[in-house]
Amino acid sequence: MQVPYKKNLFFSFLFLAFFVPGVAFCANQKELKTADSLFAIARYAEAQTLYKKNFSLTEKNSQALLLKLAFLAEKTNNYTDCLFFLSKLALTQPSRHLFEKMDKLAKEQNLSGYEFDDYNYFIIFYRKYGDYIPILLLTLGTYIVVIMVTKTRRKEPILQIHKVSIIVYLLALLGILNVPSLYQTCIIVNENTFLRDEPSSAAGVVEKVGKGHKLTIIGSVDHWDRVIWNNRIVYIRKSDLWNI
Numbered sequence: 001m002q003v004p005y006k007k008n009l010f011f012s013f014l015f016l017a018f019f020v021p022g023v024a025f026c027a028n029q030k031e032l033k034t035a036d037s038l039f040a041i042a043r044y045a046e047a048q049t050l051y052k053k054n055f056s057l058t059e060k061n062s063q064a065l066l067l068k069l070a071f072l073a074e075k076t077n078n079y080t081d082c083l084f085f086l087s088k089l090a091l092t093q094p095s096r097h098l099f100e101k102m103d104k105l106a107k108e109q110n111l112s113g114y115e116f117d118d119y120n121y122f123i124i125f126y127r128k129y130g131d132y133i134p135i136l137l138l139t140l141g142t143y144i145v146v147i148m149v150t151k152t153r154r155k156e157p158i159l160q161i162h163k164v165s166i167i168v169y170l171l172a173l174l175g176i177l178n179v180p181s182l183y184q185t186c187i188i189v190n191e192n193t194f195l196r197d198e199p200s201s202a203a204g205v206v207e208k209v210g211k212g213h214k215l216t217i218i219g220s221v222d223h224w225d226r227v228i229w230n231n232r233i234v235y236i237r238k239s240d241l242w243n244i
């Protein structure tokens with residue numbers, strides 16, 4: 001059960017720190033301007049309706065839209081929506097500050113999956129510098145290949161370290177290119193959600209959980225997603241989730 005969170009200092013700071021004018025991609029700009037006007041005069045419920053109408057689950061949304069939706073969700077103590085919008089923001093604007101704030105808010109609401117750990121550090125690094133990593137690996141690979149070709153032409157023996165280096169290079173390149181597809185997270189959006197040990201309604205229930213928890217998806221079977229819960233693989237209905 002979620003615990004009401006009385007302090008709004010987090011979003012007061014976060015909103016002021018990150019707010020930039022902007023509209024959602026493929027959104028109705030006229031409606032968003034109306035929503036901004038309503039937001040400015042504290043008619044939050046009406047503004048939220050328009051913002052949600054112009055939010056896309058599948059397309060990229062503007063940073064400003066995500067922050068406003070998170071702010072409005074926090075004001076109504078809807079921490080599931082709040083953490084969902086912040087998690088969407090972290091996909092394009094990852095930062096240590098953002099992850100730490102999500103972790104803090106989740107702990108106050110007894111929600112799991114938002115822990116700030118070494119994996120989050122890697123995700124931040126990858127999303128900020130991911131475009132440069134393949135270039136670096138390509139440069140390194142070219143250097144190794146040139147050395148090997150040169151030695152082959154000169155009929156010189158190829159050092160063991162160069163053979164190992166090319167294998168490590170190929171494995172690293174394969175891993176880097178597959179990181180985005182391997183990292184898929186979701187958030188539980190329905191109360192009394194059942195986690196089962198098999199992808200079937202007749203399967204045994206591992207645990208019944210509330211909404212707001214964030215999970216890592218590692219596969220799917222029909223209408224079920226295979227996720228990790230407390231270091232265990234379980235199954236959950238896709239209809240109980242929002243993909244981040």
